[in-house]
Amino acid sequence: GAVVSQHPSRVICKSGTSVKIECRSLDFQATTMFWYRQFPKQSLMLMATSNEGSKATYEQGVEKDKFLINHASLTLSTLTVTSAHPEDSSFYICSASRDLLGYTEAFFGQGTRLTVV
Amino acid sequence: AQSVSQHNHHVILSEAASLELGCNYSYGGTVNLFWYVQYPGQHLQLLLKYFSGDPLVKGIKGFEAEFIKSKFSFNLRKPSVQWSDTAEYFCAVIPTYGNNRLAFGKGNQVVVIP
Numbered sequence: 001g002a003v004v005s006q007h008p009s010r011v012i013c014k015s016g017t018s019v020k021i022e023c024r025s026l027d028f029q030a031t032t033m034f035w036y037r038q039f040p041k042q043s044l045m046l047m048a049t050s051n052e053g054s055k056a057t058y059e060q061g062v063e064k065d066k067f068l069i070n071h072a073s074l075t076l077s078t079l080t081v082t083s084a085h086p087e088d089s090s091f092y093i094c095s096a097s098r099d100l101l102g103y104t105e106a107f108f109g110q111g112t113r114l115t116v117v
Numbered sequence: 118a119q120s121v122s123q124h125n126h127h128v129i130l131s132e133a134a135s136l137e138l139g140c141n142y143s144y145g146g147t148v149n150l151f152w153y154v155q156y157p158g159q160h161l162q163l164l165l166k167y168f169s170g171d172p173l174v175k176g177i178k179g180f181e182a183e184f185i186k187s188k189f190s191f192n193l194r195k196p197s198v199q200w201s202d203t204a205e206y207f208c209a210v211i212p213t214y215g216n217n218r219l220a221f222g223k224g225n226q227v228v229v230i231p
Contacts, residue, residue, distance in 0.1 A: 006160075034219065043207065043223040044161075093161065095219065106211070106219050108153075110160035 002028045004096045006109025013084055013116055021079045021112045023094030029074035030096035034106070035067070038091040050077055084116040119144035119210050123222035131230050132200055138193040138225045140182075140208030147213040150191040152182055155205045155224075164206070167191065168213075178202070200231045
């Protein structure tokens, strides 16, 4: 299957600083990339959908000024958590989708564990 | 928008027991359906998927799922589980045509006791 690489896998930062997470599709061009947040013992919550070269579409309740998404190319999307606070500590997962013969398949990165202290 | 429900969040069973995890979705149109697995400390991996054709889909590691359109269900089964099947299992749905959003259920935490 296709490979999606997410970096870093773990990051600890101080409250008030910003953190950038990268998501790359290594062997295919992703038509769309998605960013999820996973709370302990809960499902993945979709934060935003991004298409290359256009602004991301954020889900209701997700602050677009806090979670900046840049989708510079068909293989790279970044999520920047700005002015991070302890409540932003979570597991962030990216996904890249590929359209094949009329259907869409999603591939996931390994996730980033963000801890804000 | 599409949504997914999974019941019995915590499942504990012994090795060699049979496993069935329920998944129901709500969406008015045609959908593609997936089961993903997340082993402890690892990222999400695709177990199996349904796009069209035979509603009984076989995946990796002996898992299978059956799409029953009339019931909006896509239940996951494995006849005989192993300790290594301890993981979290997520059902997901995406419209075949439309919003391109993959919606996940809350997951089933499965623990297999040796």
